[in-house]
Amino acid sequence: MKPLTRAVLLVGAPQSMPDIRYATGFTAPDPVVYLQQGRKKHLVVSLLELERARRVTKGVTIWPVEALKIRREMKRTLSGWALGLLRQLNIKSVMVPPEFPVAVARNLSRAGVRVRIAASSLFPQRQVKTGEELIRIAECQKAAVQAMLAVVRHLACSHADSQGFLRTGKQLVTSEALRALINKVLLDYHCMGQGTIVAGGEQAADPHEVGFGPLRQGESIVIDIFPQHLDHGYWGDLTRTVVKGRPSAALLRLYRAVKAAHTAALSVVKAGVAASRVHAAAVSAIRRRGFKNGVAGGKTQGFIHSTGHGVGLTIHEMPPVGLRPTRLKKGNVITIEPGLYYRDIGSVRIEDLIVVTPSGWKPLAACGHFFEI
Amino acid sequence: MKPLTRAVLLVGAPQSMPDIRYATGFTAPDPVVYLQQGRKKHLVVSLLELERARRVTKGVTIWPVEALKIRREMKRTLSGWALGLLRQLNIKSVMVPPEFPVAVARNLSRAGVRVRIAASSLFPQRQVKTGEELIRIAECQKAAVQAMLAVVRHLACSHADSQGFLRTGKQLVTSEALRALINKVLLDYHCMGQGTIVAGGEQAADPHEVGFGPLRQGESIVIDIFPQHLDHGYWGDLTRTVVKGRPSAALLRLYRAVKAAHTAALSVVKAGVAASRVHAAAVSAIRRRGFKNGVAGGKTQGFIHSTGHGVGLTIHEMPPVGLRPTRLKKGNVITIEPGLYYRDIGSVRIEDLIVVTPSGWKPLAACGHFFEI
Numbered sequence: 200m201k202p203l204t205r206a207v208l209l210v211g212a213p214q215s216m217p218d219i220r221y222a223t224g225f226t227a228p229d230p231v232v233y234l235q236q237g238r239k240k241h242l243v244v245s246l247l248e249l250e251r252a253r254r255v256t257k258g259v260t261i262w263p264v265e266a267l268k269i270r271r272e273m274k275r276t277l278s279g280w281a282l283g284l285l286r287q288l289n290i291k292s293v294m295v296p297p298e299f300p301v302a303v304a305r306n307l308s309r310a311g312v313r314v315r316i317a318a319s320s321l322f323p324q325r326q327v328k329t330g331e332e333l334i335r336i337a338e339c340q341k342a343a344v345q346a347m348l349a350v351v352r353h354l355a356c357s358h359a360d361s362q363g364f365l366r367t368g369k370q371l372v373t374s375e376a377l378r379a380l381i382n383k384v385l386l387d388y389h390c391m392g393q394g395t396i397v398a399g400g401e402q403a404a405d406p407h408e409v410g411f412g413p414l415r416q417g418e419s420i421v422i423d424i425f426p427q428h429l430d431h432g433y434w435g436d437l438t439r440t441v442v443k444g445r446p447s448a449a450l451l452r453l454y455r456a457v458k459a460a461h462t463a464a465l466s467v468v469k470a471g472v473a474a475s476r477v478h479a480a481a482v483s484a485i486r487r488r489g490f491k492n493g494v495a496g497g498k499t500q501g502f503i504h505s506t507g508h509g510v511g512l513t514i515h516e517m518p519p520v521g522l523r524p525t526r527l528k529k530g531n532v533i534t535i536e537p538g539l540y541y542r543d544i545g546s547v548r549i550e551d552l553i554v555v556t557p558s559g560w561k562p563l564a565a566c567g568h569f570f571e572i
Numbered sequence: 573m574k575p576l577t578r579a580v581l582l583v584g585a586p587q588s589m590p591d592i593r594y595a596t597g598f599t600a601p602d603p604v605v606y607l608q609q610g611r612k613k614h615l616v617v618s619l620l621e622l623e624r625a626r627r628v629t630k631g632v633t634i635w636p637v638e639a640l641k642i643r644r645e646m647k648r649t650l651s652g653w654a655l656g657l658l659r660q661l662n663i664k665s666v667m668v669p670p671e672f673p674v675a676v677a678r679n680l681s682r683a684g685v686r687v688r689i690a691a692s693s694l695f696p697q698r699q700v701k702t703g704e705e706l707i708r709i710a711e712c713q714k715a716a717v718q719a720m721l722a723v724v725r726h727l728a729c730s731h732a733d734s735q736g737f738l739r740t741g742k743q744l745v746t747s748e749a750l751r752a753l754i755n756k757v758l759l760d761y762h763c764m765g766q767g768t769i770v771a772g773g774e775q776a777a778d779p780h781e782v783g784f785g786p787l788r789q790g791e792s793i794v795i796d797i798f799p800q801h802l803d804h805g806y807w808g809d810l811t812r813t814v815v816k817g818r819p820s821a822a823l824l825r826l827y828r829a830v831k832a833a834h835t836a837a838l839s840v841v842k843a844g845v846a847a848s849r850v851h852a853a854a855v856s857a858i859r860r861r862g863f864k865n866g867v868a869g870g871k872t873q874g875f876i877h878s879t880g881h882g883v884g885l886t887i888h889e890m891p892p893v894g895l896r897p898t899r900l901k902k903g904n905v906i907t908i909e910p911g912l913y914y915r916d917i918g919s920v921r922i923e924d925l926i927v928v929t930p931s932g933w934k935p936l937a938a939c940g941h942f943f944e945i
Contacts, residue, residue, distance in 0.1 A: 386755050515602075
């Protein structure tokens, strides 16, 4: 990949700006200014962050705001910090990402700085993971596996009452309780679950519904666990769908179709293959079993999303595994997660996280497959 | 407050855009387009979010992207969604927040839309909390209190080994273990701890250091718990500083100065008072006890931050309680958190979360004060 020769400017809180975290290893909930020119990296931080920034980063020049020699009013705004740094470095033209804040861009332009908006990612190297990054993602994925096993064990030990509600002892088994169980196991591995999905029956037909209320026997329960590591910030992503008791024949057909799609997609993955071919393999496996993808009459039913996405310092990142023909590269970390969603029958999604290799792929952490428990 | 008459446009993931969450009650990790004109609210979502958006929001017109009648390429970009909506509503001029993405602003301008950047918050009403919001923030604050009591109990039951390290049984008491304990208690109250601080001794001199490694007797341990509710997204914020065993005389003086500053600041709070007066009360209480605020020779020591900040759908929001003379309003929710930080002596911060009333303030949740445990 071509090194950055133009000066790249980023502003914002590193906690929500993975590019800054990637480039510096530094994170904070408060905003900073980051500038990179060639291999030279500069970070402007408030005095509160100074010592920590110096300790945590390597090869980054840390500027306390005070060192920028800017007027008092300028010290109060990110535009002021950015302008101060650009003047110190005698830089008059910068490249910014598409999501750069419009007000800072305008203020820089007014001050005579040429601001160019990048057409694509400024850190494309983020999609090819290093060995250290793979270890970090695997840590998160192992945490997800442990949480999955804990929740499945909990469900396996429940029983159905006369109305079909699952109970442990006298206690109803709810989405909320299982979500709390999952998130607690994740904490044991220094990971955080945010948005953990435990969605039963009809609820899971909305893939972003996290699930609520009591769970029932015979219904599909989609469990989607995506932990972020509390220290280094990488993510994992794992989904299994289970049924306590006997699924209907229709639901079982659904499961088998998704499992077949999952296998079909995985069988195609290797470096050099177009991501769209992986998606096509999943789609055709599902079609072959009589299910459809897409939308009918404004209703989203069937296979309604893409087959996967990249995972790293964000939970959704490059490369997407859908309709786009982006070629997979060695070191891409992607999910493979076909799903089928029907309000009447139920919903099934099966998701694993893998790293692309020259000859195929490897799992980031192994997790068995199960459905009826 | 003046109602919004101009069309206001926001784009991005509601999960990281509290204005969208505030205006619609809807949250999602994936991006949406939000437009408000007078009291009319419009939200553009992907088909995946459609049903949930309709169920969760009230008085908001939900547009699936498909209903915008835009070309296929436009469906793939937020700029396309925004343009499609503006055309449907025949709107040619919009106001956007300062942090609006520069690329979308440019694309709208190129398509003939006039884009004006707001000078200040587009939802200033967010700083005056409604009764329902206060209940939600109190829920989070109560969770923080429970977690604080759990961790203090745990520390109280520990003992020091011959080298001064705290242990429970044979196990070392570490920042990491206590953080996990706190975050697990928070989960019992449907809250999430992210960035929870348990920092002992010298570590706490960096107010943003979360803390790591074994804790010792006689050193100050700063415990800062700021949970976000997993469902509604509001925050709480609570800090106590404790010492297991006997603090040094210097550390005790530090504690007493911070406690006096905390009391002094609270005694000034009421609707109509300038926030800067509250900060000044804390500063002068600290000075009176022989401590200083500010920076000396690039070292941040003493009272190095402001006295507090607003809390709501974000952990740091309006109004700040520092040097600015913003008048406090009835219904503001603010922290009062003076602190003193010295690498050699130790660090103390005491923080409570309060709501401003016409005659003074009320705590969002009560938490006792303790230091030596």
